[in-house]
Amino acid sequence: MQTSISTPLQIQTLLPQSFSRRSLIPLYHQRAWKIEVGIVRTLTWLEDGTVVPLGIWGSEDIVGGSLSQTSPYQIEALTDVKVRPLLLKDWQPSQEMFLNYLQHTQELMMIRSNRRAEDTLLKLLNWLANKFGSEVGNGYLINCKLTHQDLAEFSGLTRVTVTRILSQLEQQGLIHRTSRQLVVIKDEEVWHYQI
Missing domain, CATH: 2.60.120.10 (Jelly Rolls)
Structure with missing residues (x-):
């Protein structure tokens, strides 16, 4: 420790x-x-x-x-x-802070609980875009340079699986990647959910 x-x-x-x-x-x-x-x-x-x-x-x-x-x-x-x-x-934490902390933890638990690897990674990317992204032309730029290993650890998947799914998502037009920057494309079928 x-x-x-x-x-x-x-x-x-x-x-x-x-x-x-x-x-x-x-x-x-x-x-x-x-x-x-x-x-x-x-x-x-x-x-x-x-x-x-x-x-x-x-x-x-x-x-x-x-x-x-x-x-x-x-x-x-x-x-x-x-x-x-x-x-x-x-420090006197507010009730709102406790609720936000609890929601944050539960959202990540729900993402990791998906049975399909593709759903897990896509929901993680959308969550990151919602929490840390900034709006750009056709989507949300995730303002954090995450490696494939980082995404694997957050999602509970292997690095190889993350790399494969990211390629698939890019081919499907759901994400766009440039030198460690990732844009999650706004799409009615993908962007409509909230955890």
Whole structure:
């Protein structure tokens, strides 16, 4: 488990901190992070090394090892991020925040529960586009450079299966890819659902 010890100065100042893409955000006892800019994922892993994503989080979300019973626990920046430390003793979470957290977790569980690999990946891409995408001409650009391995871990599929399905979705005109950027095409048959 990744652990760090904060100095009294760090706790007193509580200044925002920046982390680059793919860096690990340190964990501190009785402290969490409020994401101001960027996207992170929280994760754990099994004894055999299998990565288990716990969530994908963005602006205004709160993450931290102190909020989870999971061990080991890590926070990885998926983009460049700016986070603000949050002392748990001073934090009064709102009911809305708890509901959003619960919805977020349930949506990812539902996506991973699909029986067809194609449905799982397409629903994950639509969820990412809804949560982190920005509207472009004919669809939504997912503003996070995810690898095929990342998508495999989030969806519970293999990397090879993800690569195959992404090619199929592109051939069907449901997505468009350019150098690690992905646009989910707006389509009445695909875009109508909400989890």
